[in-house]
Amino acid sequence: YLQENSPAGTLAGTIKAIDPDGDTPQFKIVSGNGQGLFTIDPVTGRFTVAEGAVPDYETTQSHTLVVAATDVRNPSPDNNAQIRIHIVNQNEAPxxxxxxxxxxxxxxxxxxxxxxxxxxxxxxxxxxxxxxxxxxxxxxxxxxxxxxxxxxxxxxxxxxxxxxxxxxxxxxxxxxxxxxxxxxxxxxRQVFSNGSTLLHLVPADDSVDTNWMQPDFDAANWNTGKLGVGYDTNTDYDPILGTDLENAMSGKTTSAYIRIPFQVPNTSSVSDLRL
The missing domain is CATH 2.60.40.60 (Cadherins)
Structure with missing residues (x-):
């Protein structure tokens, strides 16, 4: 059993082999280590967490390694052993x-x-x-x-x-x-909202003074209305439609111009103004 998130070098287990001729067995992993999570010492048979590997319970709950033991008289592995390593879940921070x-x-x-x-x-x-x-x-x-x-x-x-x-x-x-x-x-700071006062103009010839967007523009002859603005008589819009421009614009090739007056108490504290 091995705790998940165990660092590199953590011992996962040890395998031993008995050679009838008294030779020293050599160990190697022949399968089951496709993720490269483990490494084995060829002499001691100790298998540990590989460098850079992180056992993760949520990814794989157990690993089955096939380990072969060879010696100088029998370099081709005939006797293999299956080693199953169970990863123990560890609570991890969200x-x-x-x-x-x-x-x-x-x-x-x-x-x-x-x-x-x-x-x-x-x-x-x-x-x-x-x-x-x-x-x-x-x-x-x-x-x-x-x-x-x-x-x-x-x-x-x-x-x-x-x-x-x-x-x-x-x-x-x-x-x-x-x-x-x-x-x-x-x-x-929300300087205006639905229901705020606005000024609107629908010129007959689609012309208007080019200074109409300036704060000191004289809009005395403009009409007064309320936000929001629409071109529709659909009653579903009644709660938010404060100014209906349908009658003023119907049958004309023109535009509607809207001015919404507002004040900023301290202009030096304002870094951004968005509409």
Whole structure:
């Protein structure tokens, strides 16, 4: 019997032979070692884990080696012996990959950030907890690995645009082992959302002042509406369709132009703006 993950040189067993002529037998492995896991000392018959080899129970639970004994009078092996080596399972720590999530600081307590997945070599079920980076209790993770928002009072994208936490996955083996993963959470400020005020214009000739995208553009003659914007009267969209441009655009070869005003409290703290 041999523990899995035994290092190179670990003794797996010893084979002996008796030569009726008193010659010293020489040993060699003739089959069953296709993975190159074992090596045998030709004089002592000690077979050990080969250099660079790692016995793995999850891959192969036992190995059957055919070992031949020869001597100077009989160089061709006639007497072979089968050696069976059973690999003893050893609990191995689960692995947990690093991950990155993006959220906005408008999330609410209970909102799900995402699932955390781990892998256990023995297939044990895993439980999860946060071990570092969550002293303020901003985040929570349940036993199934679902990461969520625990509270929002300390969530501010302008002062803390990112957080890094360490999550531990523990198995149910004996002894219980654990693996850690580093989770980065990017926090952004949502400056507008569904229902925010917008300005829209559908010019009759599809022309508009080229400065219409500038912050100081005079849009006094534009129409006011709400996000979201659509070109459909399908009632299934009613909960999210704040501005319907069907009447304004019907029968015209033109475009719709949309301006969404928003403010950034501290522009020096903003490194990225995405729409």
């Amino acid at each position: 692995t947990l990959g690093d991950a990155i999530f993006d959220i906005t600081d408008s999330v609410k307590a209970g909102d799900i950030i995402g699932p955390i997945s781990g892998n256990d070599p023995e297939g044990d079920s895993l439980t999860f907890d946060i071990t570092e980076g969550n002293d303020d209790g901003l985040f929570a993770i349940d036993a199934n690995g679902i990461l969520s928002i625990a509270k929002t009072s300390d969530l501010d994208a302008l002062t803390t645009p990112r957080r890094k936490i360490t999550i531990r996955a523990r198995d149910t083996g004996e002894p219980r082992l654990a693996g850690n993963g580093s989770i980065r959470i990017n926090i952004s």
